[in-house]
Amino acid sequence: MKAEKPMQPDPRQHYLTPLRQTTFHPRTAAANRLNSWGPWGGYTTVLEYDDLAMEHSAIRNAATVYDLCPMVKYRVRGPEAAAYLNRLTVRNAAKLPVGAVHYTIWCDDAGHIIDDGTLFRLGEADFRICCQERHLPWLLDSAFGFEVSVAEETEEIAALSLQGPCSFAVLKAAGFDVAALKPFRMATFGFDGGELMISRTGFTGDLGYELWIAPDHALALWDCLFEAGAPWGLRPIGTQALDLARTEAGFIITNLDFVPAHQAVREDRVRSPFEMSLDWMIDWNKGHFTGRRALLAERERGSRWAFVGLDIDGNVSAEHAIVYHDRKREVGQITAACWSPTLKRNIALAHLERPYHAGKSDNLWVEVYAMRELQYVKLMLRAKVCDRPFFNPDRRRATPPGPF
Amino acid sequence: MPMPSFDAIVIGGGTNGLACAARLQKSGRRVLVLESGAEPGGAALGREFAPGYRAPGLAHLVTTIDARVEREMDLGRHGLSYAGLSLPSTLVAPDGDHLLLEGEAGERVAGLSEAERLAWSELRGQLMRFAGVLAPFKEMTPPRIAAGAGNEYMKLGKLGFGIRRLGKDDFREFLRMLLINVYDVLNDDLTDPRLKGILAHDAVLGTWLGPRSPNSLIHLLNRLAGQVAGRRAAVALPKGGMGAVASAMAKAAEAQGVTIRTGARVAAILVEDDRAVGVTLADGEELRAKTVVSAINPKTTFLSLVGPRHLDTGFVNRVRAMKSRGGAAKLHLALKGAPDFRGADLRTRLVLAPSETAVELSFNAVKYGEVPERPVMEVILPSAHEGGHAPDGHHILSAIVQFAPHAPKAGPDVARQEMLARSLAVLEDHAPGLRALVEHAELLMPYDIEARYGMVGGNWHHGELSVEQMLFLRPFAGTSQYATPLSDLWLAGAGCHPGGGISGAAGWNAAERIIRGTGR
Ligand SMILES: Cc1cc2nc3c(=O)[nH]c(=O)nc-3n(C[C@H](O)[C@H](O)[C@H](O)COP(=O)(O)OP(=O)(O)OC[C@H]3O[C@@H](n4cnc5c(N)ncnc54)[C@H](O)[C@@H]3O)c2cc1C
Numbered sequence: 001m002k003a004e005k006p007m008q009p010d011p012r013q014h015y016l017t018p019l020r021q022t023t024f025h026p027r028t029a030a031a032n033r034l035n036s037w038g039p040w041g042g043y044t045t046v047l048e049y050d051d052l053a054m055e056h057s058a059i060r061n062a063a064t065v066y067d068l069c070p071m072v073k074y075r076v077r078g079p080e081a082a083a084y085l086n087r088l089t090v091r092n093a094a095k096l097p098v099g100a101v102h103y104t105i106w107c108d109d110a111g112h113i114i115d116d117g118t119l120f121r122l123g124e125a126d127f128r129i130c131c132q133e134r135h136l137p138w139l140l141d142s143a144f145g146f147e148v149s150v151a152e153e154t155e156e157i158a159a160l161s162l163q164g165p166c167s168f169a170v171l172k173a174a175g176f177d178v179a180a181l182k183p184f185r186m187a188t189f190g191f192d193g194g195e196l197m198i199s200r201t202g203f204t205g206d207l208g209y210e211l212w213i214a215p216d217h218a219l220a221l222w223d224c225l226f227e228a229g230a231p232w233g234l235r236p237i238g239t240q241a242l243d244l245a246r247t248e249a250g251f252i253i254t255n256l257d258f259v260p261a262h263q264a265v266r267e268d269r270v271r272s273p274f275e276m277s278l279d280w281m282i283d284w285n286k287g288h289f290t291g292r293r294a295l296l297a298e299r300e301r302g303s304r305w306a307f308v309g310l311d312i313d314g315n316v317s318a319e320h321a322i323v324y325h326d327r328k329r330e331v332g333q334i335t336a337a338c339w340s341p342t343l344k345r346n347i348a349l350a351h352l353e354r355p356y357h358a359g360k361s362d363n364l365w366v367e368v369y370a371m372r373e374l375q376y377v378k379l380m381l382r383a384k385v386c387d388r389p390f391f392n393p394d395r396r397r398a399t400p401p402g403p404f
Numbered sequence: 405m406p407m408p409s410f411d412a413i414v415i416g417g418g419t420n421g422l423a424c425a426a427r428l429q430k431s432g433r434r435v436l437v438l439e440s441g442a443e444p445g446g447a448a449l450g451r452e453f454a455p456g457y458r459a460p461g462l463a464h465l466v467t468t469i470d471a472r473v474e475r476e477m478d479l480g481r482h483g484l485s486y487a488g489l490s491l492p493s494t495l496v497a498p499d500g501d502h503l504l505l506e507g508e509a510g511e512r513v514a515g516l517s518e519a520e521r522l523a524w525s526e527l528r529g530q531l532m533r534f535a536g537v538l539a540p541f542k543e544m545t546p547p548r549i550a551a552g553a554g555n556e557y558m559k560l561g562k563l564g565f566g567i568r569r570l571g572k573d574d575f576r577e578f579l580r581m582l583l584i585n586v587y588d589v590l591n592d593d594l595t596d597p598r599l600k601g602i603l604a605h606d607a608v609l610g611t612w613l614g615p616r617s618p619n620s621l622i623h624l625l626n627r628l629a630g631q632v633a634g635r636r637a638a639v640a641l642p643k644g645g646m647g648a649v650a651s652a653m654a655k656a657a658e659a660q661g662v663t664i665r666t667g668a669r670v671a672a673i674l675v676e677d678d679r680a681v682g683v684t685l686a687d688g689e690e691l692r693a694k695t696v697v698s699a700i701n702p703k704t705t706f707l708s709l710v711g712p713r714h715l716d717t718g719f720v721n722r723v724r725a726m727k728s729r730g731g732a733a734k735l736h737l738a739l740k741g742a743p744d745f746r747g748a749d750l751r752t753r754l755v756l757a758p759s760e761t762a763v764e765l766s767f768n769a770v771k772y773g774e775v776p777e778r779p780v781m782e783v784i785l786p787s788a789h790e791g792g793h794a795p796d797g798h799h800i801l802s803a804i805v806q807f808a809p810h811a812p813k814a815g816p817d818v819a820r821q822e823m824l825a826r827s828l829a830v831l832e833d834h835a836p837g838l839r840a841l842v843e844h845a846e847l848l849m850p851y852d853i854e855a856r857y858g859m860v861g862g863n864w865h866h867g868e869l870s871v872e873q874m875l876f877l878r879p880f881a882g883t884s885q886y887a888t889p890l891s892d893l894w895l896a897g898a899g900c901h902p903g904g905g906i907s908g909a910a911g912w913n914a915a916e917r918i919i920r921g922t923g924r
Pocket residue numbers: 415416417418419420421438439440441444445446447448462463464465466467468610668669670671699700730732733734804853857858859862863864865866896897898899903904905906907
């Protein structure tokens with residue numbers, strides 16, 4: 001199978017096409033019946049292919065493919081790669097086994113989150129960071145004094161996310177046996193004369209995999225998956241369906257649920273791991289990491305904000321709504337919300353000023369302006385703090401995965 | 405043999421390390437100074453650079469000694485005295501039409517026109533008043549602009565009062581001139597290029613600024629704010645050479661009970677549980693103490709002794725970005741006879757800087773990593789004052805030559821040769837026949853100074869003393885008041901407020917700060 005290269009514009013005329021096309025563009029464009037595009041990390045990506053409800057439903061009931069190419073990727077190599085990552089991130093990278101992946105965050109000196117991402121340990125001294133925003137200057141600055149090399153490789157790797165209860169069956173039909181692959185582990189396979197890396201990771205809170213391959217073999221992979229996946233109704237999904245699924249799973253997105261420390265203009269927009277409920281991943285005993293001293297002080301002093309899941313009355317989605325205590329006092333705001341088709345619940349992710357996240361959480365209200373035929377209808381809806389993830393099925397973890 | 409245990413370890417036995425150690429010992433702590441060299445004293449130490457010739461190491465004049473250091477270390481009792489406190493200065497003109505400046509900060513100048521004399525007297529008065537306002541800041545922990553910063557409000561209040569006492573007009577002028585360049589100030593008020601030359605020279609001595617660079621006046625004020633033995637704006641020559649300061653301070657510290665270990669190079673600061681708990685020497689020996697004070701370069705302290713992995717990335721960025729370009733080279737000449745600077749008194753400070761423009765031009769070159777055509781310089785002949793520096797009838801010439809590139813385009817060796825040749829040419833012009841007297845010559849370029857003295861970039865102040873690296877911004881923004889991100893690790897060297905010079909002020913201030921406790 002000969003791979004077709006997507007058309008890349010003449011580099012001198014970059015200003016004519018402010019957004020680039022991903023490796024999968026020939027396929028995603030062909031499938032994008034609504035012609036609905038949005039920018040992501042400098043690329044044009046599909047928001048919705050043909051029907052949001054069907055796309056989301058496929059995530060939860062069948063299998064889906066999502067073009068992950070714009071995800072920013074950095075390669076970290078060298079004898080001190082693990083030590084470097086331990087100083088960079090809050091989690092213990094040295095404990096991550098080769099062939100495993102973990103979710104992690106990194107902070108600035110003040111202990112404010114710069115970004116979150118997944119860390120892949122490809123070898124003893126070889127790691128990959130995948131994240132939402134670009135950070136090369138910070139990663140290089142952090143490398144000062146370490147025997148390590150850091151390079152961006154976003155363009156060198158094409159990535160697809162294959163998610164849904166039937167994703168295991170689709171992979172099997174395509175010839176990749178991942179029965180023994182546990183969550184947060186990866187395996188490699190020969191494919192199309194190249195190498196395919198499959199990690200059991202994803203952003204839907206469901207059974208799912210992410211597939212990583214050199215761009216030369218990317219279209220062949222797409223075609224192979226769709227051929228094998230047809231019996232399960234495999235379909236591509238856009239960002240909107242994924243956003244629904246990730247909200248159900250309670251996952252956060254940089255710049256949607258928090259403002260990265262290096263981008264925040266307003267002093268009070270930055271957030272610490274405590275304030276994003278991510279402090280569980282801090283390893284206080286691994287030695288120093290950037291932000292540790294500030295975070296220790298915050299642990300002593302207490303934090304201002306908390307990040308919670310909300311269960312809201314009714315079925316009107318409360319995106320970006322303000323949260324009140326006793327209907328009067330502003331105590332927070334919602335960053336992501338949806339009427340969950342899977343759970344039939346009105347859910348949201350919110351920043352709440354402490355102690356309204358716990359001690360004083362019994363009288364919370366959400367102010368929603370619902371647009372009804374050119375007029376806003378103002379609603380005050382009761383909200384309750386609830387556990388995250390909202391949706392967390394056993395099939396996500398079962399190894400081997402169930403035969404759906 | 406087990407070492408006795410110490411409460412505090414001071415890394416670096418330069419004048420700041422010694423002052424800090426003496427003050428800490430006085431507070432009841434047992435203090436160990438670790439000095440890599442064979443003798444304590446750092447850049448104040450004299451040295452036999454050629455058989456029979458003793459040259460001052462780097463520093464060859466004292467322009468300020470912290471008054472507390474002088475008094476409480478009782479330096480006089482430990483052998484420090486001066487051949488002169490207000491050494492006259494001669495602006496050496498190539499045509500022999502010299503200017504002679506005498507008294508505090510050129511109170512009397514011989515060789516000026518009447519109008520120029522009046523103009524200078526007026527400007528000098530103003531500069532001295534402004535310097536008087538700044539002087540007390542040197543003897544305190546720099547205030548920080550933050551709530552609960554632990555500022556010394558009583559002292560600050562007094563300083564505020566001092567500034568108010570300037571009167572309305574002077575205060576307005578003070579604010580106008582504080583950050584201005586010295587070139588403009590000189591040209592507003594003066595006309596004689598020789599007078600402007602020496603003032604411009606003195607303003608930029610030890611900086612990486614030309615007279616026309618913004619903020620260059622404040623360095624002149626800083627210099628005028630110095631004192632030695634109660635003499636303001638001093639230019640003092642210790643008896644027995646600069647080494648006398650080093651040895652008096654070392655003796656005073658030892659008399660106080662401080663232990664000084666020489667030949668002990670600290671290779672690393674030991675960090676456990678996020679605190680400094682001691683040091684490792686180059687030979688692997690480990691020494692522990694409750695408090696560790698680094699009186700060496702701040703960049704070296706953080707980047708090499710502590711190491712980036714114990715520090716935050718943003719902090720390391722700021723350390724790396726701390727400006728530390730050196731522009732001063734040190735020239736030592738062994739002369740087989742007395743040079744003749746066209747009749748100038750060899751016991752004065754000889755300044756070869758024909759005009760403020762000449763100083764600026766010599767700075768221009770180093771901006772581009774080049775050696776200036778006509779460097780300017782400050783020349784001292786210690787052997788003209790007393791015996792013991794050179795064989796009888798012979799002389800030792802010590803010069804600070806500006807500007808020398810710290811990272812020359814031509815490479816270190818070519819640039820050194822070029823700098824030496826051009827310096828000798830300038831000297832020959834001012835003192836015909838000098839070259840023929842030279843028996844040995846040694847020129848230390850900024851990178852040689854870095855290698856030998858550990859001053860990063862060869863910078864006089866262990867990090868440029870520029871406005872954006874002064875007071876609470878010293879050594880750099882976000883780190884001041886002698887504290888570091890690591891508990892029990894403190895800074896005390898010239899890289900801290902109030903900067904360099906053979907003074908001990910930074911070391912003494914640091915000790916006071918340590919004694920006061922963290923109190924953050
Ligand atoms: C060319 C030149 C000329 C100068 N002329 C004058 C002048 O005429 N008058 C004047 O007042 N100032 C002068 N200065 C400035 C002055 O020399 C410095 O500002 C001053 O020496 C700073 O004192 P310090 O104690 O902070 O550091 P230093 O004098 O540099 O002392 C640091 C000490 O630490 C030791 N050390 C370094 N690393 C280690 C280690 N790892 N372990 C143990 N010990 C270590 C060094 O050996 C040294 O003894 C001049 C500077 C230069 C560059």
